[in-house]
Amino acid sequence: MTNAAQTFDVPAVEAYLTENLPGFSGPITVRKFDVGQSNPTFLLKTPGHNYVLRRKPPGVLLKSAHAVDREFRVQSALAGTDVPVARMHLLCEDDDVIGSAFYVMDHVDGRNLNEPTLDGMTNADRGAVMDDMNRVLAALHEVDIDAVGLSDFGPQGNYYERQIARWSKQYRASETESVPDMDRLMAALTERLPADDGQRTLVHGDYRIDNMIFEATGTRCLAVLDWELSTIGHPYADLAAVIMQWQMPAGPEGRGLAGIDRAALGLPSDAEFIARYCERRSISAIDDFGFYLGFCFFRMTAIIQGVLKRGLDGNASNPERAMKLGTYVPVFAGHGLRALNGA
Numbered sequence: 001m002t003n004a005a006q007t008f009d010v011p012a013v014e015a016y017l018t019e020n021l022p023g024f025s026g027p028i029t030v031r032k033f034d035v036g037q038s039n040p041t042f043l044l045k046t047p048g049h050n051y052v053l054r055r056k057p058p059g060v061l062l063k064s065a066h067a068v069d070r071e072f073r074v075q076s077a078l079a080g081t082d083v084p085v086a087r088m089h090l091l092c093e094d095d096d097v098i099g100s101a102f103y104v105m106d107h108v109d110g111r112n113l114n115e116p117t118l119d120g121m122t123n124a125d126r127g128a129v130m131d132d133m134n135r136v137l138a139a140l141h142e143v144d145i146d147a148v149g150l151s152d153f154g155p156q157g158n159y160y161e162r163q164i165a166r167w168s169k170q171y172r173a174s175e176t177e178s179v180p181d182m183d184r185l186m187a188a189l190t191e192r193l194p195a196d197d198g199q200r201t202l203v204h205g206d207y208r209i210d211n212m213i214f215e216a217t218g219t220r221c222l223a224v225l226d227w228e229l230s231t232i233g234h235p236y237a238d239l240a241a242v243i244m245q246w247q248m249p250a251g252p253e254g255r256g257l258a259g260i261d262r263a264a265l266g267l268p269s270d271a272e273f274i275a276r277y278c279e280r281r282s283i284s285a286i287d288d289f290g291f292y293l294g295f296c297f298f299r300m301t302a303i304i305q306g307v308l309k310r311g312l313d314g315n316a317s318n319p320e321r322a323m324k325l326g327t328y329v330p331v332f333a334g335h336g337l338r339a340l341n342g343a
Contacts, residue, residue: 007032008042008055008098016097021089021104023049034318039068039228043107050109051089055102057315069093070153071227072103074202077148082139086223108223110213115255116246116267123266128219130268131276133209136221137242138280141201141235150202154232158196159203160295163233164189171302174309176326181333185298188340192291199236205229207238208245210255239277240292243270244300247335253324290342297336305329
């Protein structure tokens with residue numbers, strides 16, 4: 001049986017775009033991207049223009065997950081800001097077209113840098129790419145959410161309390177076996193919630209280098225992708241997500257920087273990256289960064305547990321990768337506990 005997450009009714013999409021997207025002209029040639037575990041993503045090539053279609057996966061889904069409507073809204077709102085995003089075209093919330101909601105955006109012609117080691121680059125280019133990643137992150141957290149119409153994009157109140165409650169619930173809903181470290185991490189985060197410092201910004205929710213498109217031969221970011229987890233929240237969660245990724249093993253599986261001599265490659269240390277971010281936002285040093293790092297490991301544990309559950313249920317975008325990712329659930333939970341305890 002064909003996994004419905006791997007394909008869709010191409011003639012139906014072509015007919016829909018012909019009727020609803022000004023300037024569109026088929027025929028369409030479709031290729032599915034290997035990336036995009038949560039929401040299946042496809043390249044739509046036409047004789048005159050290339051687009052990207054991103055859809056909700058089919059099947060029974062967790063409530064509030066796979067919110068392609070939110071992805072479409074936030075990227076539309078960011079057009080014209082200092083945060084680079086693809087041009088949004090249209091959102092289709094009619095499940096009758098292909099079986100689930102989807103949106104269509106421009107295809108951004110550039111390169112996706114899957115690993116932060118940035119193999120094959122010069123030291124100068126490595127440093128420049130990381131600095132632009134830092135620039136975009138700071139710009140994201142300086143967006144005037146009222147001016148761009150996103151003040152209601154997330155609820156009021158303590159972001160971390162809200163997120164811990166949400167992802168704990170999502171984790172329990174997709175739990176397949178007991179992971180003691182995750183139980184301990186959830187309890188410890190709740191006990192260690194920081195006081196609300198008043199920062200309320202747009203956050204990406206999964207900010208890392210492989211969710212960005214850079215110039216094909218340069219070092220500037222052209223677009224930030226994968227906004228499914230975006231909301232109004234606290235900016236240090238995004239910053240800690242970058243540092244979390246770098247603590248993973250280097251290579252195609254971990255896509256991190258653990259054990260890498262960063263200075264020898266022209267890559268910033270954690271402290272240098274954090275300091276540059278703080279400088280750009282004119283803020284002082286960050287207290288108890290271990291909490292924010294532990295929180296990011298917790299959230300990623302819940303996310304990959306959901307991917308594993310979809311793989312077991314037959315609804316994953318990439319079933320083989322879903323099962324492989326699932327083996328990291330206890331690993332990420334353990335990392336979270338160690339981060340929280342300053343280890």
